[in-house]
Every structure is written in C-alpha cells, then in structure tokens.
Amino acid sequence: MIVDAFLEATIRTATPLAFAALGECVSQRAGIINIGLEGSIIAGAFGATVAASVLGAEGGFVAGALAGAVVAMLFAILTVGARVDQIISGTAITLLGLGVTGTLYRTMFGVGGVALSTPTFSAIPVPFLSDLPLVGAALFAQPAPTYLLYVVVPLLAWWMYRTHAGLAVRAVGESPVAAIASGISVRRVQFVSLLFSGAMAGMAGATLVVAQTGTFAEGMSAGRGFIAISIVVLGRWKPIGVALGALLFGAASALQYLFQSLGLTNVPYQLFLALPYVFTLLVLATASGRVAAPAALGRK
Amino acid sequence: MILSNTMVGKGGRRTAQWPAGVATMVRLMILVAVSMGVLAALLVVTGHDAPQALRAMVRGAAGNWYQFSSVTIVRAVPLMFAGAAVAVAFRAGILNIGAEGQLLAGAAAAAALASITSSVTAGIPAALVVLLMLAVGAFAGAFTAAIAAVLRHRFGVQEVISTIMLNFVALNVVGYLVRGPLQEPLRIYPQSPSLPAALQLPVLWPGSRLHIGVLIAIGVTVALWYWITRMAGGFRVRAVGLNAAAAQSAGRIDVGKVGTQVFLLSGVLAGLGGAVEYAGTTYALYENFSPGYGYTAIAVALLARLNLLAVVFTAILFGAIDAGAGAMQRDAGVPNVVVSVIVATLIVLVVLGDRLERRQTTLEQGT
Numbered sequence: 001m002i003v004d005a006f007l008e009a010t011i012r013t014a015t016p017l018a019f020a021a022l023g024e025c026v027s028q029r030a031g032i033i034n035i036g037l038e039g040s041i042i043a044g045a046f047g048a049t050v051a052a053s054v055l056g057a058e059g060g061f062v063a064g065a066l067a068g069a070v071v072a073m074l075f076a077i078l079t080v081g082a083r084v085d086q087i088i089s090g091t092a093i094t095l096l097g098l099g100v101t102g103t104l105y106r107t108m109f110g111v112g113g114v115a116l117s118t119p120t121f122s123a124i125p126v127p128f129l130s131d132l133p134l135v136g137a138a139l140f141a142q143p144a145p146t147y148l149l150y151v152v153v154p155l156l157a158w159w160m161y162r163t164h165a166g167l168a169v170r171a172v173g174e175s176p177v178a179a180i181a182s183g184i185s186v187r188r189v190q191f192v193s194l195l196f197s198g199a200m201a202g203m204a205g206a207t208l209v210v211a212q213t214g215t216f217a218e219g220m221s222a223g224r225g226f227i228a229i230s231i232v233v234l235g236r237w238k239p240i241g242v243a244l245g246a247l248l249f250g251a252a253s254a255l256q257y258l259f260q261s262l263g264l265t266n267v268p269y270q271l272f273l274a275l276p277y278v279f280t281l282l283v284l285a286t287a288s289g290r291v292a293a294p295a296a297l298g299r300k
Numbered sequence: 301m302i303l304s305n306t307m308v309g310k311g312g313r314r315t316a317q318w319p320a321g322v323a324t325m326v327r328l329m330i331l332v333a334v335s336m337g338v339l340a341a342l343l344v345v346t347g348h349d350a351p352q353a354l355r356a357m358v359r360g361a362a363g364n365w366y367q368f369s370s371v372t373i374v375r376a377v378p379l380m381f382a383g384a385a386v387a388v389a390f391r392a393g394i395l396n397i398g399a400e401g402q403l404l405a406g407a408a409a410a411a412a413l414a415s416i417t418s419s420v421t422a423g424i425p426a427a428l429v430v431l432l433m434l435a436v437g438a439f440a441g442a443f444t445a446a447i448a449a450v451l452r453h454r455f456g457v458q459e460v461i462s463t464i465m466l467n468f469v470a471l472n473v474v475g476y477l478v479r480g481p482l483q484e485p486l487r488i489y490p491q492s493p494s495l496p497a498a499l500q501l502p503v504l505w506p507g508s509r510l511h512i513g514v515l516i517a518i519g520v521t522v523a524l525w526y527w528i529t530r531m532a533g534g535f536r537v538r539a540v541g542l543n544a545a546a547a548q549s550a551g552r553i554d555v556g557k558v559g560t561q562v563f564l565l566s567g568v569l570a571g572l573g574g575a576v577e578y579a580g581t582t583y584a585l586y587e588n589f590s591p592g593y594g595y596t597a598i599a600v601a602l603l604a605r606l607n608l609l610a611v612v613f614t615a616i617l618f619g620a621i622d623a624g625a626g627a628m629q630r631d632a633g634v635p636n637v638v639v640s641v642i643v644a645t646l647i648v649l650v651v652l653g654d655r656l657e658r659r660q661t662t663l664e665q666g667t
Contacts, residue, residue, distance in 0.1 A: 035460060084651045087395055087460050088602075092647040095595055099640025100342075106635035107346040218637070223468050226461050270476040277465040277472075281447075284462065285455040 002261040007138035009257050012212065014250025015146045016041075016204035020228035021235070021242045022156055023200025028232055029160070030193035031173040031296040035090025036075040038225025039097025040068035040198045044205025046101040049216040050108070052118040057210040060118060061145065061203065064210075068202015069195050071097050076194040080187055086298060094225065102218040109216070120214045121145065143211040145203065149243075157239040169193055173294030201225065223277060230280040236292045245283075252279045324605065327653065331603065332617070335645045342641060343634060353632035360627020361620035370509035371626075374581055376619025378403065378593045380517035381573025383600030383611040384524055385441075389566040391528065391606050392559055393541040398448055398463025399570040400594025401470030405444040406437030406571030407578040408474055411482055411492045411585035414499055426498040433499070434516075434575045441571015442564045444470060449563035453556055459563070467594065475587055482585060491586035501580035511580035518612055520569070525608035537562055570594065591622075592640060599643045602650045618643070 020037055027034045034040075047067025052060025071093060078089040109116050121143035130140040160166035171179040172189045179186055204224065209216055231249060235241030256272035336354070343350040362368045382399040389396035410433040417429050444466055451457040475490070477483075484493040501511040528534035539547040540558045547553040573593070578585060600618055604610035621643075625636040 078648065078652070082652060082655050084655050088651050089648070091397060091460070091598065092644050092651065095598075095640055095647065096644035099637060099642075099644050102637035103342065103635055103641055104346065106637060107348075223464065226464050229461060268476045268480060270472040273475075274469045274472040277468040280465050281451060281457070281462055284457040285451055 002258065003134065004137055005261065006251075006254050006258045007135060008141075009254035010247065010250040011138050011142060011146060012250070013253040014246045015142070015149055015211070016207045017224060017228060017231060017249050018149055018153070018243050018246035019145075019204035019207060020201045020224055021231035021246050022152065022239060023197035023204075024225075024228045025232050025235070025237055025239060025242045026156070026160075026169065026200075027190075027193045027197035028229075028297055029173045029237060029294055030169045030190045031176065031294055031299060032079060032190055032194060033086050033090065033229070033298050034072065034075060034194060034197050035087055035226070035229070036071065036093030036097070037090075037197065037201045037228055038221050038223065039075075039094040040071045040201035041205040041208075041221040041225050042101050042219070043071040043097050044068035044202030045209050045216060045220055046105060046205070047202065048206035048209040049105075049116065049118055052120075052210050057119045057121045058144075060210040061121075061206045064206025065199045065202040068200070068205060069198040072194045072198020072201070075198070076191050080190045080194065098219060098221075105216055105218060116215050118210060118214055118216075120209075121211045145207045145211045148203075153239055153243045160239060170294070173296055176296055176299070201228075204228075227276055227280050230283050233287050233293075234283045237294065249276055249279065252276055324610070328603065328614075331646060331649050331653070334649055335642050338645045339638065339642055342638065348632060348634050353628050353634050356631035357621075357624030357628045359624075360631075361624040366508075367623065371623040372619045373514060373616065374509050374511075374619070375622045376615045377511075377513050377517050377580070378573045378577045378590075379597055379600050379615035379618050380514075380521055380612055381576065382570050382593050382597030383604065383615045384517075384521045384608055385566040385569035385573070386594075386597045387601035387604060387606045387608055387611050388524060388528070388537070388569065389562055390601055391541045392537045392562040393544060394452075394559055394563050394566070395460045396445065396448075396463055396563065396566045397460050397598065398445060398466050398594065399566070399597045400590055400592065401463070401467035402441040402444045402567045402570035403574035403577070403590055403594055404467075404470045404474050405440040406574030407582075407585055407589055408470075408477055408482075408574075409440035409571070410434070410437040410575035410578045411495075412436075412477070414495055415482055415492065417499075429499055430501065430579060433579055434572060437575020437578070438568045438572040441569070441574065442567040444571070445563050445567025449560045449567075452563070453560050471587075474585065474589065478586055484584075489586075491584050493584070495579065495583040499579065500583055501576065509581070513576035513580040516576060517573075520572070521608050521612055524569075528608060570597075592643075595640070596622075596643050599646045599650075602647055 020041055024034055024037055044064035044067050048060035048064035051063030055063065075089060075093045078084045078093070079086050123141050123143050124147070126140040130136045132140070160170065168179065168184045168189050171182070171184060172186050176186045179189070205221060208220060213220070227249060231245040232242055234245035234248070235243070253272070253276050255275065256269065259267060259272070340350045340354065343353050360367060361372050382403055385399045385402070386396060413429070413433050413436045417424060448459050448462040448466055451462045452459045478490045478492055482492040484491055501513050504510050504512065504514070528537060536547070536553050536558050539551055539553060540555050544555045548555045574590075582589065596618055600611060600614045603617070604614040622639055625634070625639045628634040628638070629636040
C-alpha cells in the first residue's frame with residue numbers, strides 16, 4: 001500500500017521532469033544550454049490554463065506545447081540569431097516568462113480570491129496491465145501525457161542514433177565546423193532543436209496544469225527547468241538515461257509520501273520541498289559530466 | 301570572458317564620438333524609454349488605461365519628496381547591495397544568480413540573532429547587537445555563496461545552476477524558520493516577531509522611512525568601486541574576468557582563488573543587504589521577504605555595465621520602478637508583477653545592445 005502510493009507519486013512527479021529534460025537533452029546535443037527552459041515550462045503551464053477552459057484538456061496540452069515553443073523561439077533568436085551569451089539570455093527569458101505569465105494571470109484571473117479550475121485528463125487505467133502487482137497502478141493507471149512519454153522516450157532514442165536528422169543534431173553539438181563541412185546548416189539545426197526543447201518544456205508545464213493540479217499558480221514551474229538540466233547531466237545526454245534520471249528525481253520528490261506513510265511526521269515538510277534542489281546539486285557535483293557532454297556545448 | 305569585456309564601458313574608444321559617460325547616460329535613457337514602451341504595450345494589450353497607469357507610476361516613484369525618499373530610495377537600498385554583489389561577481393566572470401538566496405540567508409541570520417539576544421536582554425548595548433546582526437547577515441550570505449563557490453571550484457558545477465538551486469533551498473529554509481523556530485509568539489502568522497525599536501536601524505530624519513542603511517550601501521559601493529578600479533586586488537578581479545587564461549599564465553594570478561574570493565565577497569554583500577533590509581525596513585522575517593531583489597539586481601548590475609558607481613543610480617532607477625509599480629497597482633489596478641517584465645526586457649535589451657555595439661566596433665575596425 002505504502003509502496004503503491006510512493007511509486008505512483010514517483011511516476012506522476014517524473015512525468016513533467018522527463019518532458020522538460022528530454023527537450024533539454026536534444027537542445028544540449030545540438031550544443032545549446034537552454035537555461036530559458038524554465039520560461040518555456042511556465043509559459044506552457046499558462047498557455048494550457050488559458051486554452052483548456054475553451055478547448056478542453058487536450059487542447060490545453062497542445063496550446064502549452066505551442067506556448068513553450070514560442071518562448072524557445074525568442075531564446076533562439078537571441079542565442080542562435082544574435083549570438084548573445086546563452087546563460088544571460090536564458091536567464092532573461094526565464095525572468096520574462098515568469099513575469100509575463102504572472103502579469104497576464106493576475107490580469108485575466110484576478111488577484112487571488114477566486115480559485116481557477118481547468119479541465120484535466122483523468123487517469124486512464126490500461127486493462128490488464130494496470131492490475132499488475134506493485135507497478136501496475138503506478139505505471140499503467142496514469143493520465144494520457146504519461147503514456148505519451150512512454151512512446152516518446154524510445155522514439156527519441158531511436159531517432160537520435162538511427163536517423164540522419166539525429167546524427168545532424170549530434171554532429172552540430174560535437175563539432176560545428178565538421179557539420180558545416182558536410183553541408184549541415186548549424187543555425188537551422190540549433191533553431192529547430194530549441195523549438196523542440198521549448199515544445200517539450202511547454203508540454204511539461206501543460207502536464208502540471210491539465211494532468212495534475214487543474215489550476216495555475218504563479219511560478220508553479222518551481223525550478224523544474226533547472227532541475228531538468230541536471231537530469232540531462234545525470235542521464236549522460238542519452239534519452240533513455242535522461243528518462244531514468246527523471247524517474248530518480250521523481251522518486252526523490254515522492255519521498256515525502258513514503259515518510260508520511262511510515263509515520264515520520266515530525267520532519268518539516270520544507271525539507272522535502274528542498275530535496276529536489278539539493279539532489280540536483282549533489283548530482284551535478286558527483287556526476288563527472290564533463291567527459292560525456294557534447295564537445296561544443298555552450299560555445300557561441 | 302563571457303561578459304566583462306562587453307559589459308565594462310571602455311572610455312575613449314577610437315570610434316566614440318561622445319565621452320563615454322554621456323554615451324552611457326544616453327543609452328540608459330533609450331533603454332528605459334523602450335522598456336516603458338513595452339510596458340505601455342503590455343498595459344494596452346491587457347486592457348488597462350495606459351496613460352493613467354504610467355502617470356500613477358511616475359507619481360508613485362517621484363511625485364513628492366516623501367515618495368522619493370521614503371519609498372523609492374528605501375526600495376533601492378537592497379538593490380544597491382544586491383546589485384553590487386552581482387556586479388562584483390560578474391566582473392570576475394562569475395555568474396552569481398544566487399543573490400536572492402544569499403540575501404534571504406542574511407535576513408534570516410539577522411532575525412535569528414535578534415531572537416536570541418531578546419532572551420538575553422540587557423547587558424549588551426543595542427548598537428553592538430545591531431552591528432552583530434549585520435555581521436552575521438554578511439557571514440550567512442557568504443556561507444550560502446561558499447557552497448556554490450566550492451561546487452564550482454572543486455566539482456566544476458556551473459554557478460548559474462547551483463546558485464539558482466540554492467535560492468530555492470534558502471526560500472524553503474526561511475519557510476521552515478518562520479513557521480518553526482523563528483515564528484512570532486502567538487504562532488498565528490508565518491513570520492518572525494517584530495524587531496524591537498532599540499534594534500532597528502535609525503532613520504535619517506524624523507518622519508522618514510529612510511534609514512542609515514542607505515549610507516552603508518553607498519559607502520560600501522563606493523569603497524568597492526575604488527577597490528575594483530584602483531587597487532591591485534580589484535585589478536586581479538578584472539583581469540580574471542576579461543581573460544582567465546591570460547591572467548593565469550601571463551599574469552600568474554591564481555584564478556581559482558580570486559574567483560572563490562569574489563564569490564564569497566558577492567555573498568557578503570548580498571547577505572549584508574538582507575540584514576540591512578530586515579533591520580531597517582521590514583523589521584520582521586517572512587516568506588515573501590524578497591520580491592525578487594536578487595533577480596532585479598542582475599538588471600541593476602547589467603544596466604550599470606558592471607560599474608559600481610553606476611550601480612547606485614541604476615538601483616535608484618529600479619527602486620523608482622518598484623515604487624511606481626506599487627502605485628500603479630493601487631491606483632490603476634495593474635498587477636505589480638509587471639515589474640519583472642520590465643526587468644527582463646531591460647536585461648534582454650542590454651545584452652542585445654552590447655552585441656550590436658560589438659559588431660559595430662568590429663566592422664569599423666575592419667577585423
């Protein structure tokens with residue numbers, strides 16, 4: 001019983017992290033550190049909130065992906081187009097995203113008071129599989145976005161290593177000079193990779209709204225964009241590894257449920273809130289990411 | 301490195317037609333004007349009465365002497381500290397985005413000290429306690445920065461991510477403190493008990509809210525400016541920021557040590573800012589203690605082109621924007637989170653402007 005709730009919470013928490021981290025994985029493979037991912041996530045969350053009341057949960061999800069892609073496009077114009085430093089422009093984009101969504105939210109839905117509520121995906125149990133002991137309910141009784149992830153992860157892994165497009169992305173991240181020599185447009189590849197990362201991050205934000213909370217709160221992305229970057233390092237820039245890394249972080253966040261079920265209630269809950277961030281620091285410190293990173297990562 | 305050589309205003313460039321100071325002022329005014337334009341557009345899009353809102357903003361910032369001194373300048377003080385913290389770090393090429401968390405740590409430490417001494421009461425002169433509060437705040441800020449500094453120096457963790465993570469950790473620590481050990485005695489609100497009047501920073505003149513913290517802020521910033529521009533230690537900082545490899549090999553500067561020291565100094569400044577804000581303005585610690593000072597400070601520093609004297613002025617500018625936004629919310633119903641939009645827009649414009657300028661100079665010099 002205890003383990004069931006813990007596993008379910010793990011998968012649920014890992015889903016948005018995995019979306020964001022997979023997106024960041026692709027953009028980093030193309031050599032760009034998208035620190036503006038957080039901005040894409042919150043934009044996706046807000047976009048989903050606005051669209052879901054009109055178009056339902058599915059429409060909200062798609063709108064979130066689009067919103068995230070738009071923010072990433074702004075970032076791309078700055079970094080790929082104007083060659084501004086990636087870190088600075090990413091930070092600015094994140095601040096912009098948080099500020100604009102906060103402003104629009106308060107303007108459209110009022111300052112506090114009325115609780116906003118959007119339609120959400122309900123959990124869809126897969127017949128037979130969801131009855132498996134222990135993992136059945138956790139893995140196969142989740143809302144639709146999680147199932148989308150089950151498809152995207154192996155697809156992305158296949159795409160990255162078995163298609164020309166995936167090879168182009170990896171080439172650009174390893175050696176832009178060599179890529180240009182073989183006729184690949186570095187700028188175009190980076191631009192598209194960033195759009196993809198933005199769309200994925202937008203889906204992460206949308207998941208938070210239309211598949212989990214059913215509402216919007218300012219700053220609800222809560223640093224997931226930065227945690228996603230850490231997950232990419234942990235997963236060694238490989239899609240399967242990144243997905244597993246997201247799972248690990250989901251477990252770290254879900255730990256509070258385990259503790260509660262075990263009766264350890266006198267631990268302040270802020271400790272559990274802070275845990276993913278501390279975990280991120282530990283991962284970045286210990287994972288010797290320098291060796292596995294794309295060689296031209298972060299280069300202008 | 302990443303920033304310094306583009307950020308720092310170089311006087312007397314071959315192609316400059318105006319003195320560097322004037323050019324900086326002009327570009328500052330252009331940037332502010334464009335940002336106000338963006339703000340106006342956002343206001344119109346969201347259905348607000350833009351002219352009324354903007355008028356309310358200007359009135360709120362500088363409408364009368366009280367508004368200017370007791371609201372705008374008061375809000376500028378933590379931005380001076382945090383802006384100086386960010387500017388100093390950026391000068392060495394260290395992207396300290398953690399001023400927010402370091403500031404919170406400083407405020408929390410000062411509040412903790414205040415709560416301890418209250419139970420010891422008499423015996424210790426109030427002035428000494430205040431000094432200790434500021435010192436403890438500075439230390440707490442340095443400690444928070446030290447975590448990121450060590451992660452950077454020993455483990456190669458990018459400071460942008462580690463400092464942002466620490467911001468969230470600090471936020472949660474404050475959340476825990478104000479609901480636990482530091483909560484006010486009635487245990488109703490998540491905030492610390494009010495600082496007794498004897499321990500509050502004195503105001504500059506009766507009836508004002510402007511406290512001596514502003515003198516500390518200006519004094520510290522000017523001293524820093526002098527150190528950075530005129531003293532050997534500051535020169536090493538600038539050298540490391542401009543070209544770490546050259547500084548290490550040709551200059552034989554211990555780049556790692558300088559980087560860590562600057563990082564700690566940055567933390568000291570932000571922590572001090574938090575303690576000053578606690579002892580001079582808020583008199584209590586609570587969850588939303590910092591409305592994003594650490595992030596606004598990035599814009600403060602960038603807009604000042606990392607010049608510490610200019611930081612005082614850009615901090616006042618942002619204090620004005622903050623005060624104006626508060627008035628805008630009261631009088632025109634515009635949510636004051638719109639400030640972050642202005643801040644972010646300014647950052648984007650500053651970096652874009654610098655990019656264009658570099659390209660322009662490169663073209664003119666024919667390289």
